[in-house]
Each structure stands twice: as structure tokens, then as C-alpha cells.
Amino acid sequence: MLKKETFIASLLGGAIGDALGYRVEFMKLHEIKSRFGDEGINDLVLDDYAGKALISDDTQMTLFTADGMIWAYERMRERGIGSYAGSGVYQSYLRWLYTQTKSLPDEHYDWLLDPQPHEESGSILAYKELFSLRAPGNTCLSALESNKMGTMGRPINDSKGCGGVMRVAPVGLFLYKDPAQAFKVAADIAAITHGHPSGYLASGALAVIIAELLNGKSIAESAHSAMAVLKEYPQHEETLSAMENATELAGSDESPVKAITKLGEGWVAEEALGVSLYCAMKESDFKKALILAVNHDGDSDSTGAICGNILGASYGIEAIPEDWAEQVELKELIADVASRLYDRSIKM
Numbered sequence: 014m015l016k017k018e019t020f021i022a023s024l025l026g027g028a029i030g031d032a033l034g035y036r037v038e039f040m041k042l043h044e045i046k047s048r049f050g051d052e053g054i055n056d057l058v059l060d061d062y063a064g065k066a067l068i069s070d071d072t073q074m075t076l077f078t079a080d081g082m083i084w085a086y087e088r089m090r091e092r093g094i095g096s097y098a099g100s101g102v103y104q105s106y107l108r109w110l111y112t113q114t115k116s117l118p119d120e121h122y123d124w125l126l127d128p129q130p131h132e133e134s135g136s137i138l139a140y141k142e143l144f145s146l147r148a149p150g151n152t153c154l155s156a157l158e159s160n161k162m163g164t165m166g167r168p169i170n171d172s173k174g175c176g177g178v179m180r181v182a183p184v185g186l187f188l189y190k191d192p193a194q195a196f197k198v199a200a201d202i203a204a205i206t207h208g209h210p211s212g213y214l215a216s217g218a219l220a221v222i223i224a225e226l227l228n229g230k231s232i233a234e235s236a237h238s239a240m241a242v243l244k245e246y247p248q249h250e251e252t253l254s255a256m257e258n259a260t261e262l263a264g265s266d267e268s269p270v271k272a273i274t275k276l277g278e279g280w281v282a283e284e285a286l287g288v289s290l291y292c293a294m295k296e297s298d299f300k301k302a303l304i305l306a307v308n309h310d311g312d313s314d315s316t317g318a319i320c321g322n323i324l325g326a327s328y329g330i331e332a333i334p335e336d337w338a339e340q341v342e343l344k345e346l347i348a349d350v351a352s353r354l355y356d357r358s359i360k361m
């Protein structure tokens with residue numbers, strides 16, 4: 014039977030990759046090497062004050078996605094109507110906005126700051142670490158500040174930044190029994206803030222990969238399955254091409270540095286997915302794969318986070334180095350949120 018630890022491993026793996034990459038997010042590869050040596054950054058760096066390896070907005074928002082999924086699930090169960098994006102995750106993202114800006118788009122949302130029925134083990138807003146500013150994405154902030162919820166049908170902007178795909182792993186976990194539904198829900202959730210098709214379709218594809226890994230498929234098989242679902246959506250070509258390139262390069266003898274350069278820097282969603290998928294397929298050792306995923310010119314924390322989500326779902330908690338698991342910030346909250354997702358998900 015599917016283990017709770019696998020849910021934890023996917024979110025914890027993502028947090029570790031995020032923390033590893035966050036130190037070098039805005040550095041070019043040559044800058045990373047001159048700071049950390051020829052192999053680049055290869056270990057977590059602990060914050061002097063917190064004594065932990067700090068997570069960034071990628072993991073913060075992933076936790077709000079997970080909490081929002083549980084919130085929506087409970088509300089839909091009670092009312093018999095609603096959607097994951099509209100009945101919990103959007104509200105959860107407004108709470109995330111509050112953690113970053115101390116304001117909500119409208120005073121009618123003040124109730125969101127109160128404890129909610131789904132928060133049986135305490136509110137996510139009780140964690141002061143989530144209020145820390147860790148280079149939050151401008152697209153996410155401005156989309157949520159607009160007081161409008163974007164959807165695939167009514168896009169809120171034309172952004173295909175990686176701020177959608179970096180936060181949707183919990184959707185693949187929660188809906189693992191129905192990968193096609195996981196795609197749709199993850200795309201809906203990314204479209205709350207990212208209106209370009211590649212911005213939300215890459216998110217759907219990641220959710221299918223995570224779901225299929227939980228169903229026992231290999232990373233290559235899961236990517237294949239995700240591409241099959243992706244093709245059913247209009248304007249999928251760019252994301253499909255990024256995924257095809259990633260899987261082809263992973264099977265070739267192209268050097269990783271050259272391969273990642275070809276796949277892009279990961280600031281946009283389909284590239285972030287491509288780089289992460291490539292690294293997870295190229296290297297099966299957890300540490301080596303994450304080191305590969307963060308040492309490049311581009312958006313290291315997001316590619317580290319997505320790669321870590323995939324590795325954790327694929328190889329489980331045993332594959333995660335204990336020292337890294339102990340050092341990452343908010344480990345207990347991550348495990349708690351993953352457990353609450355698991356407890357509901359297996360019963361669906």
C-alpha cells in the first residue's frame with residue numbers, strides 16, 4: 014500500500030531542493046563556482062540566525078496549496094458543490110498574500126485570517142517562518158492583489174513564469190488516484206495567477222508525473238503519461254516540446270551542463286519543468302540529482318524544488334539524506350501537511 018512517508022518525501026524533497034537552490038537563485042553558474050568551488054553548491058547552507066537551511070517562496074506557496082486543497086476538499090464534502098481552485102486554494106493563496114504584504118485585496122476577506130474548520134492541528138498562519146519574504150514572485154503577488162481569480166477560460170495575465178508549476182506537487186499527491194483530474198486541478202490552480210497556457214499546462218503535467226510516481230510508475234513512464242494528458246489541451250505544444258527535449262536529453266550522452274543550457278534557465282514554467290525532469294531522470298541519487306538541478310545560470314530554487322518533488326515521490330523517504338532532512342526549515346509543518354493530505358487522499 015502507498016505509504017504516508019512517500020507524501021512526506023515529495024514535499025520534503027521539494028523543500029530541500031528549494032533550500033539548496035535558494036542560496037544561488039540569482040547567480041550565474043560561474044558566480045556559483047567562484048563562491049562555492051568547482052563542483053558548485055553541493056550542501057545545504059544553514060542560516061546563522063535560524064540555524065536551518067531556509068526555504069523560499071516555492072515551498073511556502075506549496076504549503077499553502079496543500080492547505081488549500083484540504084480546505085476545498087472539506088468544504089466541497091460539506092456542501093456537495095465547489096472546486097479545488099475556487100473553494101479553498103484561492104483563499105489559501107490570499108492568506109499567502111497576507112503573509113507577504115500584511116494586506117488583503119478587500120476587507121471582505123478578513124475572515125480568511127481566522128482559524129478554519131479544516132485546521133484541526135492548528136492554523137498554517139501560526140508559523141512565523143511563512144511570513145518571511147524569500148524573494149516572492151511578482152506575478153503571484155500582483156495577480157492576487159488584483160482581487161480577481163484567474164482561470165484557464167478567463168486568464169488574468171499572459172505570464173508563464175514558473176510560479177504555478179513550482180507550487181502544485183500537492184495536487185499530484187492528493188489526486189494520485191485520478192491523474193487526469195490531477196492535471197485539470199493543477200492547471201486550474203496555476204491559472205489563478207498565471208494566464209499563459211504554458212504557465213498552467215506545465216503545472217498540470219507535473220501533477221500527473223507526481224500522481225503516476227505514486228501509482229508505481231518510473232519517472233520516464235510518468236512523464237510519458239503526463240505528455241499523453243497534456244496533448245488533450247489546446248496550446249500544449251511549447252510544454253510538450255520542453256518535456257520531449259528533457260526526456261531525450263536524459264537518455265543521450267550529452268553533458269549535463271550542455272543539456273541544461275539547451276533546456277533553458279527555468280524562469281518560465283515549461284523550462285523549469287524540463288530542467289527538473291531532466292535532472293531527475295539523469296541522476297537517480299537524491300543528492301547528486303538536486304546538485305545538478307540547482308547548479309546552472311537560471312532559477313535554481315524552483316528547479317531544485319520541482320526536481321525534489323519528483324525524486325521524493327519516486328524514491329521515497331529512504332532516499333532523502335537524513336542530515337538534509339533535519340536541516341531544512343519547517344520540516345515538522347511539511348510532514349504534518351503531507352500527512353493530512355495522505356489521510357484524506359487514501360480514503361477517496
Ligand SMILES: [Mg+2]
Pocket residue numbers: 069070071147148314315
Ligand atoms: Mg523561490
